[in-house]
Amino acid sequence: MTFALNDVVDLDRYPIDQPDGDAYAAVVAHARSGLRADGCAVIKDLVRPEGLPKLAAEIADRKPTTHFSTQVINPYFHVSVNDDYPDRHPVNTFLERSSGFIPGDSWGDDTLNRFLFEHPAVCRFLADCLEIPELHPYADPLAGLTSNILDPGQQFTWHFDTNEFAVTVLVEEADEGGLFEYVPNVRTVDDEGFDAIQAVLEGGRDGVHTLDLRPGDLQIFRGRYSLHQVSRVPEHSRPRHAAIFAYTEQPGVIGRVERTMQLFGRVLPEHIAAEEERVRADALID
Numbered sequence: 001m002t003f004a005l006n007d008v009v010d011l012d013r014y015p016i017d018q019p020d021g022d023a024y025a026a027v028v029a030h031a032r033s034g035l036r037a038d039g040c041a042v043i044k045d046l047v048r049p050e051g052l053p054k055l056a057a058e059i060a061d062r063k064p065t066t067h068f069s070t071q072v073i074n075p076y077f078h079v080s081v082n083d084d085y086p087d088r089h090p091v092n093t094f095l096e097r098s099s100g101f102i103p104g105d106s107w108g109d110d111t112l113n114r115f116l117f118e119h120p121a122v123c124r125f126l127a128d129c130l131e132i133p134e135l136h137p138y139a140d141p142l143a144g145l146t147s148n149i150l151d152p153g154q155q156f157t158w159h160f161d162t163n164e165f166a167v168t169v170l171v172e173e174a175d176e177g178g179l180f181e182y183v184p185n186v187r188t189v190d191d192e193g194f195d196a197i198q199a200v201l202e203g204g205r206d207g208v209h210t211l212d213l214r215p216g217d218l219q220i221f222r223g224r225y226s227l228h229q230v231s232r233v234p235e236h237s238r239p240r241h242a243a244i245f246a247y248t249e250q251p252g253v254i255g256r257v258e259r260t261m262q263l264f265g266r267v268l269p270e271h272i273a274a275e276e277e278r279v280r281a282d283a284l285i286d
């Protein structure tokens with residue numbers, strides 16, 4: 001099966017394959033202003049309506065391969081108490097993350113989701129939005145292309161990402177809940193912002209933005225500095241499905257064993273090899 005970019009991206013409205021054009025410059029300027037202001041940009045209806053059912057069907061077909069793991073985590077994905085900090089502190093505040101991920105190795109090369117994720121024009125466009133020279137699909141075989149699944153009753157609680165940025169296409173929305181919420185730049189490189197974070201973890205709404213994301217919208221998000229969550233999908237709602245595209249500025253990056261186990265419940269030989277490579281690079285005697 002071969003695809004054309006226009007099958008999935010609304011190139012009439014967003015000609016992301018024509019980087020020299022005025023329309024391209026306009027959408028990049030829109031994304032940059034959002035990213036500069038609060039680390040978040042939304043391109044409404046980037047996916048054309050005809051492409052959406054195909055993305056949705058691919059996710060539904062692979063849903064049985066979702067790795068669900070209910071964990072009680074702090075915003076840094078840790079699960080155990082740290083006695084160096086007080087009880088009432090973000091490091092020692094643990095909330096439920098009960099969503100799951102469809103892993104990267106569930107998607108064949110012939111899927112529209114992968115086609116969109118890896119398309120060179122999409123990578124070029126995203127790099128321009130993010131004001132970086134280039135970006136590459138994250139080479140991690142499990143964490144590169146995923147789908148985040150929130151079934152009824154589930155939530156993805158407040159956290160920071162380890163990646164500098166993430167790209168999401170909402171594919172199926174919940175009838176209620178399942179909202180992406182974030183606190184822009186609640187921490188910076190030199191300020192952890194613990195007090196503001198703790199207030200949000202305790203239910204405070206100061207500084208919380210709720211995104212109006214609809215199926216077909218593309219979101220670019222800098223999740224390392226902005227605390228964020230996907231709110232709980234109630235039991236009576238349909239599930240929420242999002243395609244998540246991870247990229248890196250350098251080619252060939254592979255995730256760490258520990259985080260991979262946490263998110264996917266397993267690792268592949270590539271992860272082990274990359275870990276050994278790291279050890280070798282750091283230690284002088286081989």
Ligand SMILES: O=C(O)CCC(=O)C(=O)O
Pocket residue numbers: 148156161168180228229230242244
């Ligand atoms: O599903 C989403 O919209 C984003 C989920 C998220 O924050 C993550 O995967 O780190």
Ligand SMILES: [Fe+2]
Pocket residue numbers: 159160161223228
């Ligand atoms: Fe996240």
